[in-house]
Amino acid sequence: xxxxxFRIESAAVVPFxxxxxxxxxLRVTNRPAHEVIHTVVLRCQVQLDVARRPYSAxxxxxxxxxxxxxxxxxTTVRSMLWTHVSASVPGFVGERTxxxxxxxxxxxxxxxxxxxxxxxxxDVPITFLFSGSVFYENDAxxxxxxxxxxxxxxxxxxxxxxxxxxxxxxxxxxxxxxxERDAFxxxxxxxxxxxxxTWEQAVLEATRA
Numbered sequence: 001x002x003x004x005x006f007r008i009e010s011a012a013v014v015p016f017x018x019x020x021x022x023x024x025x026l027r028v029t030n031r032p033a034h035e036v037i038h039t040v041v042l043r044c045q046v047q048l049d050v051a052r053r054p055y056s057a058x059x060x061x062x063x064x065x066x067x068x069x070x071x072x073x074x075t076t077v078r079s080m081l082w083t084h085v086s087a088s089v090p091g092f093v094g095e096r097t098x099x100x101x102x103x104x105x106x107x108x109x110x111x112x113x114x115x116x117x118x119x120x121x122x123d124v125p126i127t128f129l130f131s132g133s134v135f136y137e138n139d140a141x142x143x144x145x146x147x148x149x150x151x152x153x154x155x156x157x158x159x160x161x162x163x164x165x166x167x168x169x170x171x172x173x174x175x176x177x178x179x180e181r182d183a184f185x186x187x188x189x190x191x192x193x194x195x196x197x198t199w200e201q202a203v204l205e206a207t208r209a
Contacts, residue, residue: 001146002134003031005041008126008156009097013166020104020170022162023141024128026087026154029095037096038138040089043132046082046102048115049125049155052070063117066111082126084113100128104166106176123157130154 007027055063060070062079069078076107086099093193107113130152135145191196191202 001144002035002037002136002154004130004134004148005029006130006152006154008100008154009158011156011158011161011162013169014099014202015169017101020106020166021103021116022102022158022166024102025097026100026128027097028089028092029093030092033094036093037089038135038137038143039043040092041101041132042087042089042130044087044100045129046085047127048080048082048112049127050080050115051077052125053122055205056120057118062097063115066114079127080111080115080168086132086147104163106171106179108176111179116160119160121145121160123159124163126152126156126158126184127194128156142170180204 005028007029009025009027011022011024014023028040035136060073064070067073072154083102085100085102089096089098105113109119129150130148131150133145134148135143138144187199187202187206189194190206191199194202194205196202196205
């Protein structure tokens with residue numbers, strides 16, 4: 001029966017995706033090594049282990065929206081869900097490396113975006129938690145299926161600069177902010193009434209008022 005182990009070896013920007021995406025090199029290793037794996041259907045929960053890194057005073061100030069004042073961080077800073085992803089691992093014997101793609105939204109209504117944006121540098125500890133099914137060939141040559149145990153996981157430390165690189169590639173010098181319709185309508189009227197040519201000028205002028 002398959003006994004899979006998972007390891008994240010690297011992370012890089014996926015250059016031509018439809019939206020900002022990071023590709024994680026995921027190595028899947030099976031024991032016994034001679035067993036024929038036909039395919040692995042993976043589900044993965046990606047968690048940010050935010051309590052496992054230090055924060056500068058400037059970072060603590062920017063992250064107040066998520067965790068509150070720094071004197072409360074002992075109770076408010078907990079692991080944070082980043083996203084759920086899925087993947088299919090083609091057949092292999094012994095081990096196989098695939099690219100596990102993780103989308104990176106720049107929506108500031110999402111907690112993970114606020115978190116990454118609030119960091120200066122360094123690494124973010126991440127845990128990939130795996131589940132799914134393994135289709136394999138037993139000693140008699142019969143196709144079998146077995147679930148992946150819930151205790152399978154892989155830690156990784158993602159450099160903050162890698163997250164910034166994917167955002168900068170897709171949204172150079174741009175930030176996205178979603179507004180409720182009534183707030184947008186008020187800003188739109190403000191822009192029209194003053195004859196302002198760009199949204200940037202409307203926001204800057206409105207915030208100076």
